[in-house]
Amino acid sequence: MTRVPLPPPTAERRQTVCQFCIVGCGYRVYKWPVGKDGGPAPGENALGIDFRQAQPPLGTWIAPSMHNVITERDGRRYNVAIIPDDECVVNRGLSSVRGGGLAQTLYAPDRPTKARLGAPLVSDGQKLRAMPWDAATDLSARVVKAVIDRWGPDAVGMKFFDHGGGGGGFENNWAIGRFFFSGVGTKNASIHNRPAYNSEVHAAGDAGVGALTNAYADAELADTILIVGANPYETQTNYYLAHMVPNLNGDSLSLKRQTFGAEPVDRGRMIIVDPRRTMSVATAEAAGGADRVLHLQIEPGADIALLNAIARVILDRRWHDIAFIERHTERQTFEAYQRSTLAIDRPIESVVSEAAQIAKIPEAQIYQAAEWIAAPKTKGYRRRSLIHYEKGLIWGLKNYENVASIVDLGLLTGNVGRPGTGISRLGGHQEGYVRPAYPGGRPALNVDEAVRRGEIKVYWVGGCNPVLTTLRAEAMEAAFLERGKPVHAALAATEGKPVGARVAAVVEALKQGGMMLLVQDIYLTATARHAHVVLPAAQWGETDLTSINGERRLRLYEKFMDPPGEALPDWRIIANVARRLRQLYLDDLNPKMANRFLDYDWRTNEDVFIHARYSFKGDNKDPMEGYAGVTYKLLRELGNNGIQTPTRLVNGVPVGTVRLHEDGRFGTPSGKARFIPAPLPWPGYASKVAKQRERYRFWVNNGRNNHVWQTLYHHQLVPFFQDRFPRPYLEMHPQDAAPLGIESGDLVELSNDMGKVEAMAYISDSVKPGHTFMLFGQPRGAVGDLVSDHVDPATTIPYYKGVWADIRRLRADPKLKETVSFLPQNIAE
């Protein structure tokens, strides 16, 4: 019979925040020795709950998925329970499907997570073999030094996470950024799945508007919430459930009245711009009624045209915020914006009908959206609209102009810096961006191309999996294979020889076009399998880390268990290599280079945190993540509610910032926001994309979903998740599937000029005919293989969503049909 053990009153308690999405829900960790369980009476367990009776709905419960048994380095076994924190203002006791399974992702030697990396590995030409840390550090440092000395810093390529949550956070990001930017000094840097080191929202930055401007409470206060290119039920779950839904269903009305006094308030409305009818649309309608939800089911790439047409209607109706524009924006940018982006020389009807045609939506919906966003409320009060956007827009047709179009719409309507408003990313992962400035310019260098052209001699990849997630991924993997070969051979030929001889052989291989691949990660990923040296890292819960969520809430994610084997926190791995490099340069009598690797003698995680706090300066001296005065001690005291960055010191005490720009100041030299004009209301498709679109029949929209996180690095090891989606699914409309003989559970092949990939068909009317949707970044079928190498020339951001391919049925998979549910994923009532 299934049961979960209860923590005894003596159980150790730790605060933490979910490692997964941007929302950053608070969790409580209980840890107690195996065999020392608590009892069901309230005094017998750490929760103080009477488990002799069943808990009422919405009570506290330890689901089996929230418990695990771990083994520490000394061999002692403990129960760990990780349950959502009722007192955290972010999630208010809610878990999501991902957070509810946090305990399942912990390293355990008797569970599938035993696949974690626990020792440094080096290639012997055939296999990866264990190697002591000192030797791995020395070899890595010597190769990096040899490459800098012979080819210059730009021949050292890096691809690392810069996120919060997971194994990221301020500490690791600071160490890694400092090493590569101030130490090595390379411009060939890149992050996550991107080919370059760039902001995804340069346009917002140029406008002087922060990336994460609002507080989650603003979603409870807004009159209208606009969501562009995001699916918050699935991928910003508890922000949506705990803050947006109460606005739609009226639960937040009393808070609105209390906050706004005489101002008229009502239940909120929601506008969702998404080519799919997602669970977010279905649940918003269930919560608020279909008449309060407007779903604009657009065509790919139509966002800019749509948003600019909405803005044009608002301008023509004179619903724009004239007072805000005059006081807080640079006048000439507003004029340019009206002329070019909004095409005021053209009749409004022609702009709106053109946008409606591009987006294939009724014109009336454009007028309606404009009204919901900006028509004044009764008694002349301005409508408060909260404007949110994410990857549908960011990874869209033209990154810079896409983001500009929504930021401009927000500025036009004055929806920033007031309760109930905001112009903000919804976010994917959490944040914790503290780094010295990237030494390159804008647009940033395209590292993928530098790898393929042979300019990168050593490529250090940490916590990223380009083989699955970069654009034109097949070609990237081919380069890893091809350019990796001579280095594997050099390492094989010099096995057991002194390190000097090994490095000399590697350098010879690099001269012949080889590339050394260093991979720092927690699992042997698809990319790590090509590595020459693998460096095992600690993950969430195995070391103290700090991060912020989507409303800049900074918290301490406490360590509650040991990393496996000899794995180390990323910052420590980097610091060890930096210290070794310093010594090697000192031995070389090169103090100039040696000094670039000075001050890596951090003893604790907090040492790194404090070092970053004093050294980090963002664009405006008051960067989004600035955290003056914050210590681990303070964060422990503040618990899972933390403090919202940026902080400033008032009488020596750190004070947080609920929402950005409330003081009316923006991140430009003038302190005023800038409209970012675009040359035309809609730029059209780039030629490479247009060609693919003409040649192939289906649009392959792609992204995340509710159940699984990123590349499944954890979730493929947890049966609950793996059994739900044993393969990436491809949503196809029944009208498209039937003529091709495709049924749910069939395996299909997608192919185009970039590559081929397999998926599991999931027939659904969530997509329009001609559209499909595939889960991205999956180990058993990576959409990256189909993504063209086109990037926005202004920002080096790819058009990941712009994939077209042909689809054919391969075969039925009876096992999938029998065990996997293919019921619709967008039914809420």
Place this chain on the structure above:
Amino acid sequence: MTEKEKSSNRGCVGCPSYGSFPVARRDFLAIGGAGLVSLAAARGSRIAPAEAAESQPAFPVTDIAPLADIAAGAEMNFYYPDADSPAVLLRLPSAAQQGIGPDGTIVAFSLLCTHKGCPVNYRADRTILICPCHWSTFDPSKKGSVVIGQASEPLPQIRLRVMEGVVQAFGVDGLIYGRHTNIL
């Protein structure tokens, strides 16, 4: 790359290995750290349910209805394993995993959502169970698997059998919401 490599399972644990250098198991074992085990060793393992070592009281056997009374499309509420645990018996339009009856279409589930315990509703035209609180949905033909939603456990399936023409409940797969053990 060969055609075979292209379509193989990159980075998928438990899938055929891929890439240039599979890890050798003995190398991991040689360094002796706890849990340093190769991918090959992880293949096929599954998490066992959190079983308690001590012995448990047995599930009761409860009559639900005569098999002959369970018509097509039937939906019957009952309580199991005790009066605080609402459950539902369904006769689905087609065979279900662990379904009983002549055509394997009869199944039963706890009604308490495994997210936060709200009672779920059955929508017959879509054969789906929907939680009104945060919209977790469950597939009764696939062992209560979470179609989409925030529940991190399947809906507990009630074990059914037919004894002398009567459908009986005699056990539960999974833990019922709000309990640390199914039999309190």
